[in-house]
Amino acid sequence: MPIAQAQLEAILRDGFPDAQITIEDLAGDGDHYKARIVSEAFKGLPRVRQHQLVYAALKGRMGGELHALALETAAPA
């Protein structure tokens, strides 16, 4: 089951309240997204840990309901 873009944004917003979040629906099918998340939560963490935080916020949806989410994470400059 695909996830609506607004729902995806709400879930990410929930996990990263301070973040700047940009979501693109890559294929227009609600199943292939690209998200750029800039949050203080990522400060000083290696990229693998940053992405793991995002996957944790998605609570198991990644790889299931959500087939493809290209991730770009960063701490605010």
Place this chain on the structure above:
Amino acid sequence: MTETTAADPIHDFIASAVADHPVVLFMKGVPEQPQCGFSAVCVQILDHLGADFVGVNVLQSDELRQGIKAFSDWPTIPQLYVKGEFVGGADIVREMFQSGELKTMLAEQGVLEA
């Protein structure tokens, strides 16, 4: 990394695969014929950099497909391991390739063909 589970053959298989081979890509399909666009991108990047790597096709067994996700606490395939360390999935590999970081890291680990 996740805790070791005693007597888990899949966990042991993965642990020895990443210990025995300097560069391992867990992927969908085989390097000669990837079956997913994200896996294909990783293969292309490794080939382009001249890294000698072993591809492990997770589609050969569902236990392996689930096992690698638990092993690295990472929900998606592909997954790249260098010298036993989890480097990342497709986005991280691509980002590191584009910044030149991947080449530097592979060279430092001595896994690029001369």
